Amino acid sequence: MSIVVQKYGGSSVADVERIRTVARRVVATKEKGYDVVVVVSAMGKTTDQLLARAKEITASPSRRELDMLLSCGERASMALLSMAIHDLGHKAISLTGSQSGILTNDRHSGARIIEVRPFRVQDELEAGNIVIVAGFQGVSYKREVTTLGRGGSDTTAVALAGALGAEYCEICSDVDGVYSADPRIIDAAALIKAISHEEMLELASHGAKVLHAESVEFARRQGVALWARATQGEGEGTRIDRPDQITRDHAVTGVSVQRNLVRLRANGPDSMDRMLAAAAEASLPVLRLDADHEIADLWFGLDDVPDWPVLRSKLIGQVEVDEQCAGVSIVGDFIGRNATKLARVRSVAAGMGVPIKAMSSSPLRITLFCDESHAEDLARAFHRAFRE
Numbered sequence: 001m002s003i004v005v006q007k008y009g010g011s012s013v014a015d016v017e018r019i020r021t022v023a024r025r026v027v028a029t030k031e032k033g034y035d036v037v038v039v040v041s042a043m044g045k046t047t048d049q050l051l052a053r054a055k056e057i058t059a060s061p062s063r064r065e066l067d068m069l070l071s072c073g074e075r076a077s078m079a080l081l082s083m084a085i086h087d088l089g090h091k092a093i094s095l096t097g098s099q100s101g102i103l104t105n106d107r108h109s110g111a112r113i114i115e116v117r118p119f120r121v122q123d124e125l126e127a128g129n130i131v132i133v134a135g136f137q138g139v140s141y142k143r144e145v146t147t148l149g150r151g152g153s154d155t156t157a158v159a160l161a162g163a164l165g166a167e168y169c170e171i172c173s174d175v176d177g178v179y180s181a182d183p184r185i186i187d188a189a190a191l192i193k194a195i196s197h198e199e200m201l202e203l204a205s206h207g208a209k210v211l212h213a214e215s216v217e218f219a220r221r222q223g224v225a226l227w228a229r230a231t232q233g234e235g236e237g238t239r240i241d242r243p244d245q246i247t248r249d250h251a252v253t254g255v256s257v258q259r260n261l262v263r264l265r266a267n268g269p270d271s272m273d274r275m276l277a278a279a280a281e282a283s284l285p286v287l288r289l290d291a292d293h294e295i296a297d298l299w300f301g302l303d304d305v306p307d308w309p310v311l312r313s314k315l316i317g318q319v320e321v322d323e324q325c326a327g328v329s330i331v332g333d334f335i336g337r338n339a340t341k342l343a344r345v346r347s348v349a350a351g352m353g354v355p356i357k358a359m360s361s362s363p364l365r366i367t368l369f370c371d372e373s374h375a376e377d378l379a380r381a382f383h384r385a386f387r388e
Contacts, residue, residue: 003125003166004029007039007135007157009173012231013077014044022231023084025172026130030090035125037164039135039157040081042073047136051306060310063108067137067147071097074134074153082132092130095120100131101163102138102156104146107283110304111146112214113138113155116163133160149285149304151212158215162222169219169226171211176230177238178203178210180254181383185376188388192253194239194246199253199331200226202365206329207258216240252332252386257375261287261327262308263357264298265320272296275319282311287327288360297358299325299369325357326375329367330382336361341386348381 006026013019022038030036041047050069054061078094085092101117124131135153140146148155154171161169178200181189195203197220204213210228219226219240229237239246264279266272272291275298279286288299302308315321335341345366349356354377358369370378 001033001035003037003161003164004034005037005039005157005161005164005166005169007153007169007171008041008081008231009153009171010041010044010046011174012172013040013081016080018231019043019077019080019084022172023081023088025231026081026085027088027090030130034167037121037125037131037133037160037166038081039133039153039160040074040077041135041153042070043077043080046073046076060307063306064144066306067108067145070147071134071137071145074136078132078134085130085132090130091128092132093124094132094134095124096134097137097156098139098145100133100160102159104138104140104148106140106142106144106146108144108146109306110149110283110285111138111140113148113159113218114141116159118160118163121160121164148214149212151209151215154212154215155218158218158222158224158226161224162218166224169224171215171226171228172231173210173228174230175210175228176233176235177228178208178240178254180250180387181379182209182257185257186255186380186383188383190387192238193236193249194241195253196243196246197240198243199333199364200240202329202331202362203254203256206327206331206365206367207256208254210238211240248333250332250387252330252335254331255379255383255387256329256331257379258287258301258327258329259372259375260302261325261369261372262300262302263322263325263369264300264315265322266296266298267320268294271319275315278311278315278318282307284311288358290358299327299358322357324372325369326372327367327369328375328378328382329365330386331365332386334363336363336366342366344385345382348385349378352377352381354378
């Protein structure tokens with residue numbers, strides 16, 4: 001039978017009733033004739049609560065011990081969902097990331113999947129089971145428990161879909177697809193019916209929260225068709241696929257905001273070398289690096305840097321540290337190679353009086369970096385100028 005992989009986010013499994021709703025949806029898919037693999041996140045705010053508990057113990061918890069702690073959340077979800085499916089009269093089994101063959105590198109708090117060996121999953125499917133997998137986690141080649149960073153359950157689902165040759169992969173949450181902007185801050189944001197892997201990767205890499213960037217990159221490399229859909233409701237959602245499989249309905253796809261960024265600035269070659277060495281030692285998730293002979297700016301996000309206070313204390317005095325920064329991005333068909341669009345983006349920001357710290361582009365994206373306090377207003381202005 002064809003295989004379908006479904007991923008359910010924390011809000012979809014936040015309590016017992018929602019877990020039962022997910023169980024009914026999974027069973028309905030099974031009864032359509034598919035083999036079903038389900039990837040689950042931790043219930044509700046469990047990960048945040050566990051992280052807060054760790055920080056009550058220490059301001060800078062060990063990344064390894066954090067991985068051991070945070071991986072518990074998904075294990076609870078997978079076992080409860082398996083029980084709910086059993087209660088509906090179907091066979092199910094729950095598996096951890098390591099039992100499912102999710103092999104990663106050895107970076108704690110933000111590991112990358114390097115290989116998927118889904119032999120156990122395949123055996124359980126052949127035995128007639130619905131397989132429930134704990135997202136967000138794997139095992140390193142050193143046999144250490146690792147976590148994949150925020151949104152890592154998406155990556156688990158897509159990696160499994162590629163390894164299993166799934167017909168498609170559904171990413172189910174409390175929103176009904178990918179929007180042209182965050183509807184919580186921009187009322188005019190519109191649902192996107194279809195988007196290419198490449199454009200979705202730009203949005204996800206620069207702040208859009210519906211899908212995790214690494215999951216989109218896995219899907220692009222392995223040719224996996226994705227659907228971003230609501231757990232409840234019958235909406236079609238958003239299809240993420242190869243460019244030849246989608247129909248574009250707007251030149252500009254969307255606007256995204258990436259918060260909680262830090263800029264490190266080094267003055268002089270010696271300072272630059274120290275900054276890069278510190279970044280490498282701390283495995284910082286570098287977003288951007290600008291450098292000439294005298295000045296280098298290194299940008300990164302804090303979401304997967306739980307020990308930032310300690311790292312910050314080591315960097316102070318060696319480099320300039322600029323915190324509470326944000327990036328506002330516009331994504332569209334070759335927008336970053338259009339000089340007229342580049343000039344207009346600068347003009348919109350200047351007209352608002354927003355000081356710009358840096359600007360970058362790729363063929364499908366233009367990004368302006370600014371203080372976090374200006375980010376939402378700038379996003380609204382860009383959406384009005386380019387999308388509405």
